[in-house]
Amino acid sequence: MFSHLLLATDGSEHSHRAADKAIELASLSTDASIEIIYVVDGNTSKSDVLHYGDSQMASRKREEMLSVFKEKIEQAGIPARVTILHGIPAETIIEYANHHPFDCLIVGSRGRSRVQTMILGSVSHKVIKHVNLPVLMVK
Amino acid sequence: MNFTEKLKMEWLGNIRGDILAGIVVALALIPEAIAFSIIAGLDPIVGLYASFCICIVIAFIGGRPGMISAATGAMALVMITLVADHGLEYLLAATILTGLIQLIFGVFKLASIMKFIPRSVMIGFVNALAILIFTSQLQHFVDETWIMYALVALTLVIIYVLPRFTKAVPSTLVAIIVVTALAIFMNAGVRTVGDMGNLPQTLPMFALPNIPLTFETVRIILPYSLALAIVGLLESLLTASIVDDMTDTDSDKNKESRGQGIANMITGCFGGMAGCAMIGQSVINVKSGGRGRLSALVAGSVLMFLILVLGSIVVQIPMAALAGVMIMVSIGTFDWHSLRNLHRVPRTDAIVMIVTVATVVYTHDLSKGVLAGVVLSAIFFAVKISKVKVEAVMEEAESVKIYRVKGQLFFASVTDFLASFHFNDEVKRVIIDVSEAHLWDDSAVGAMDKLQAKFEQKGVEVSIRGLNKESSRLMERIGGLSKASGH
Incomplete structure (x- = not known):
């Protein structure tokens, strides 16, 4: 029943936990697949370009970072695909999830403090509110 | 388009x-x-x-x-x-x-x-x-x-x-x-x-x-x-x-x-x-x-x-x-990312970053900070890359000594390089294996010439082994010149 899974990740420890749960969920059905989605926003661009030199190097580093997730899923015998998008994280994830035939969206919750959430907002909360499919939030 | x-x-x-x-x-x-x-x-x-x-x-x-x-x-x-x-x-x-x-x-x-x-x-x-x-x-x-x-x-x-x-x-x-x-x-x-x-x-x-x-x-x-x-x-x-x-x-x-x-x-x-x-x-x-x-x-x-x-x-x-x-x-x-990761990046990178910031804050001129950072990075790079490893191995009943050289040979590294050789050993033949080294400039070629000359003075036969293409071309060009001029 949950066979086409969308795993939203930011590369953090929390999204690794989300990936583990996605694998568990996918193992329940026979023809499951997982798509890993990563959103590059303005601040990520700024920091990555500063640290890796230019846009091409930054893209390569991101692919390397995401290939860890991909390999982990493939080792569990589940086909995986990586998609990198550009935009505001919450909105881009919502847009992508709502316009593709997924059965479930899996997100990690970063556990920001109250002050940080006040200023930065919570991506996972916003996503849960506006996505038209079942969401698994991994704490 | x-x-x-x-x-x-x-x-x-x-x-x-x-x-x-x-x-x-x-x-x-x-x-x-x-x-x-x-x-x-x-x-x-x-x-x-x-x-x-x-x-x-x-x-x-x-x-x-x-x-x-x-x-x-x-x-x-x-x-x-x-x-x-x-x-x-x-x-x-x-x-x-x-x-x-x-x-x-x-x-x-x-x-x-x-x-x-x-x-x-x-x-x-x-x-x-x-x-x-x-x-x-x-x-x-x-x-x-x-x-x-x-x-x-x-x-x-x-x-x-x-x-x-x-x-x-x-x-x-x-x-x-x-x-x-x-x-x-x-x-x-x-x-x-x-x-x-x-x-x-x-x-x-x-x-x-x-x-x-x-x-x-x-x-x-x-x-x-x-x-x-x-x-x-x-x-x-x-x-x-x-x-x-x-x-x-x-x-x-x-x-x-x-x-x-x-x-x-x-x-x-x-x-x-x-x-x-x-x-x-x-x-x-x-x-x-x-x-x-x-x-x-x-x-x-x-x-x-x-x-x-x-x-x-x-x-x-x-x-x-x-x-x-x-x-x-x-x-x-x-x-802010750089502050959180300051303890994780290589020590020299952190120092370069801090020196750049400190220079700017002190001089109020961003271009001076960039200049200081670039110069300091160049120095760190030269120091890092000028570490040459020389390994000495004795062979064939103490009469042949092999020196294995690893690293980059250039103006900043030749002094340490030359200091790693022992010219007073009782050997007949010395082989310098440079297959894991690269000769970059005049000073590197000069150092090789000096080695040969010093060993030959002591009556030791010297041969160089494993020169890569670029290095041997450099040797021929500069070495040939210096030999022709009588050195």
């Missing part, structure tokens, strides 16, 4: 998004342009004219559609002493010369030089910029009452908290309107933009700087122009890469360098200060949906229009509101 199609795409490919984003950017630019003028010690209008001219010129001839260029903090900080010592006219001349230098840089396609600037220096550059923007605001707090602090705090709270509730209007604009209204109605008597200088409601006029065209003038402005050109290109090309990354498209860095040059030359002729691309504004532009050249054109035009229409209100903006905006700009400019 042919030329006209590309041009059409860059101008008309995203009309709605570009116009909306352009308006948002114009509103965000006004307080920054005014604040940067005040940092440089100029009338607010100088930064506004610069932002207007640069934004519009770059819209037409820049190499990175979607990027916003205007009067910036980085440039303002470099020009402070020139303005203080010699005044506006000299700054305008320096601005034109800055443009000329940048144009030459672009024409000779030198944008690739940027890769010689280590990343830790770039990180130091933005962090130093953030710190200087912050400290430049402290003067506005001197001799002020609690009202100043309260208004700054209010500005910051609105800027950071409002986006949680609505993103329809830029929060900096709301903060400025609220704080300005409050200051006017409370009759708080705080300092305003009008107290800092003139804001004539007229379009910029063409005029060449009114200065003597002498060698003495060039001597005064050239150091500033060089520093401005370097700082401007650094920030512009960095910003171009960031916009490349945000939009997942490529851009022409040499064209951008030429565009920045022409934009500064024109700005200098219209009474504006030198500027460059702005990281913060470009991110705002892309986030607001701006992708094409149209957004920069709209931003520049709307900015000038607003100043012409609303100039009398703009002068009533309290300095507290601007200081708040500048504190936000400095927080946004600082690369």
